[in-house]
Amino acid sequence: MFKDYNMNQLVLPLDIEMKLSKDDIAFSIDRLVESIPNEAFHEFRRDNGCPAYHPKMMLKIILCAYTQSTFSGRKIEDLTKDSLRIMWLAQGHQPTYRTINRFRVQPAMNALIKECFIQFRNRLVAEDLIDQDAIFIDGTKIEADANKFTFVWKRAVEKYLSSLTEKSKQMYEELFKANIMPALEVEEGLTAEQMSMMADKLEEHVNEKTAQIESTEDVAKRKKIRSERKEPKKLLKLIKDMLVRKHRYEIDLGIMGERNSYSKTDKDATFMRMKDDYMRNGQLKPGYNLQIATENQYTLAYAVFPNPSDSKTMIPFLDKIEEEFFELPEHIVADAGYGSEPNYNDILVKRQKTPLITYGHYLREQKRSYKNNPFQTANWTYDESTDSYECPNSKRLNFSHMSVRRDKTGFERHFKVYRAEDCGGCPFRSQCTRAYEGTNRTMSVNVTWEEQKEYVRTKLSDEETGSIYRRRKTDVEPVFGFLKANLGFTRASVRTRPKVENDIGLALMAVNLRKYAARV
Structure with a gap:
């Protein structure tokens, strides 16, 4: 005996919500999105054309699809037709994959997602699921949707640009001696405008030689002028190529900014x-x-x-x-x-x-081997009255001068530099320092950093x-x-x-x- 099964009979209930369990994740998604203020959705409103899908519905089905490890727009579209959760959240709507993809990448979506996090945190606070006494920060690397062989390296671009600048200067000097180019300021290299001027002057020179060839019938003279035109013509082709390359290198450096590389497929990666x-x-x-x-x-x-x-x-x-x-x-x-x-x-x-x-x-500083190592400068005795340190050989390192170091971001670190009185004949020299023979040991101390570490x-x-x-x-x-x-x-x-x-x-x-x- 089997349970009743008839494909030609209407089956109740028609309300999909009744098919979902009380603790289904779809209800959590629904409550979260409904808690977002209506003002957050105003950016999605359009006053012309066909009425758009409601952004609440779109956000709900996308969030639900992501919880099911579905990130493809086409697969999310399929879920609107065969997933009970998403069918209930969509309330009968079936947006296409193009609509889904356009919605989740539009600029207004960024603020909407952040509003989701704000409302979600408010719920956690209301339900005492977080203490609000601390936040824990960490990072991870996420691979970009880009080809791993489309790299552009900053060091290589700078090297090629430097070589191009040097060659353009040499070319300018040759043309200046030949009275083709006027005097220019090129100490730091030719700018793109100066290189363009060089190309124009060369083109004028080549066109002038071409006109001379066409205006004479003397074969020997034509041959001589053609020979004189050969080198400037070659230089014209070279400078045009250099102009294109210089423009490309400058674009590459502009894209990279402070980064060391970028991908041609995804320039932000x-x-x-x-x-x-x-x-x-x-x-x-x-x-x-x-x-x-x-x-x-x-x-x-x-x-x-x-x-x-x-x-x-x-x-x-x-x-x-x-x-x-x-x-x-x-x-x-x-x-x-x-x-x-x-x-x-x-x-x-x-x-x-x-x-x-x-x-x-x-x-490392918590280990006994570090604390008992007499050659670790952190273990050296400091005399505050004389502002000096004592090394394992009982020699004094007296304060010498202040030093300032600036990193790439412009942050300044201030160091106090101490110098030993005399390291000559020290039996611990090889263990204490790598400085050359005949030089005394120096030590740099960043007081602010040491205070922060102690804190x-x-x-x-x-x-x-x-x-x-x-x-x-x-x-x-x-x-x-x-x-x-x-x-x-x-x-x-x-x-x-x-x-x-x-x-x-x-x-x-x-x-x-x-x-x-x-x-x-």
């Missing part, structure tokens, strides 16, 4: 070293640096950067959180990749918050703040594992930074929704 190195050859791939701020494994804010260094993203990321997401809590927690003097200075002085961020040698060591050794820092690994890092391993989001499916930021924002919100829906 930078070549970075990825952890998933399948060939195990350290090959660089075009990608983006994703930064997130979490609490209780929920992503509360995010940003996408084109530079691979985590340290340089900290300050702009904190600015973005304050401007677009929420007010910073008391504690900013991150790993040693963010530990730098500019970052500590920004958090302590500008924002007046507590950085629970280790620095490069923090773990961090004190905070991390405290029971309360130390326990907050120990939550970092179990708070922020699992989010990346869920994003890449569980959700399957390992590579961007769109190009250019604004569109990639939208794409990643939807994926991170999908991770939040899956965790939120599964909390019970």
Whole structure:
């Protein structure tokens, strides 16, 4: 005996909502999008043409598709026809893949996604799912939708541009001696306008020779003039080629800005070293640096950067959180990749918050071998009254002068330089310094940096703040594992930074929704 099965009979209920379980993720998505203020959708309104799909409906079906690891526009279109969740969220509408793709990459979508994060955080606060005492920051690399062999390297472009500039100067000097070019200021190399002038003068010269050839019937004279025209004609072709190359190099440098590379396929993508190195050859791939701020494994804010260094993203990321997401809590927690003097200075002085961020040698300094090493300058005795250090050979290093170092970003570090009295005949010289024989040992001390490190060591050794820092690994890092391993989001499916930021924002919100829906 079988249960009744008849394809020709109407089956109830017709309301799809009744087919979904009470804790289905579709209800969490619906409540989240409905909580967004209506003003956030005004940018999508159009007063002419065919009425558009409601942006609430479009956002709901895209978020739901992302929670099911579906990122393709065509596959999302298919889900509107055979997924109960998305059919209910769409309420009978079936937008095409073109409509879906256009909607999720348009500029207004960026602010809408951020509003999703704001409303989601408000719900977490209301339900006491986060404490608001700290945020945990970390970054990961997301591969761009770009060919890995379309790289342009800044060092190579600068090298070629320098060579081109030198050749153009030599060419100008030859033409100046031949009375073809007037006197120009070319000490730093010819500008594009000067090179264009050179091409015009050469073309005039070549046309003049051509006219002379056409105006004479003397074969020997024609042959002589043609011989004289040969070199300027070759130089004209060369300078036109150099003009094209110079223009291209300047465009390349303009695209890169402060970056070291970019991809021709996606010009906003930078070549970075990825952890998933399948060939195990350290090959660089075009990608983006994703930064997130979490609490209780929920992503509360995010940003996408084109530079691979985590340290340089900290300050702009904190600015973005304050401007677009929420007010910073008391504690900013991150790993040693963010530990730098500019970052500590920004958090302590500008924002007046507590950085629970280790620095490069923090773990090494905790080892007994480091603390007992007499040749580590951190273990040398300092005499405050004389402002001097004592080395393992009981020699004094007296203060010599101040030194200022400026990095690429323009940040200045101030060092106190100490110099030893006499290192001649020291039995520990080979262990203490690599300086040449006959020179005395010098030591540079960044007082501000040392004070910041001492501050961090004190905070991390405290029971309360130390326990907050120990939550970092179990708070922020699992989010990346869920994003890449569980959700399957390992590579961007769109190009250019604004569109990639939208794409990643939807994926991170999908991770939040899956965790939120599964909390019970």
